Amino acid sequence: MPPKFDPNDPAVVELVSLFTSFGLSETKSLEAVRNPKTATILRDTVRSCNLTANPLDDKQASLVASLATQGAKLPESERHYIAAAIADGRLRSPDQLAGASALANGDLMLLKLWK
Secondary structure, three states, X not given: OOOOOOOOOHHHHHXXXXXXXXXXXXXXXXXXXXXXXXXXXXHHHHHXXXXXXXXXXXXXXXHHHHHHHHOOOOOHHHHHHHHHHXXXXXXXXXXXXXXXXXXXXXXXXXXXXXX
16 A cells, blocks of 8 residues: 655655745645656656746646646656746647647647647
8 A cells, every 4th residue: 555645744845845936836736746756757847947947827837747747758858848838938728738748759640630
């Protein structure tokens, strides 16, 4: 049985603090921390892209959090490129994020279905 989630654990508090510092709500930050794989990807993306330097609005931050789950199989460089596109406003919606992830995955058939 997996260990019980403790929101007061110092490691959890540190991650929630990092995630809220780039613009993610506390609720969504706690949700991300509950999944260790997602939390690791999101932490690495936030740090590597220096997203805390210019915090994002809630919608952008939510897209970056979604990238951590949707883009889990993407190479790190591709995730960082997509995160930068979210941060600078080139990607603004969940559909655009899904399209960018599909394109980065080489899933051109999925993109053809959207036309």
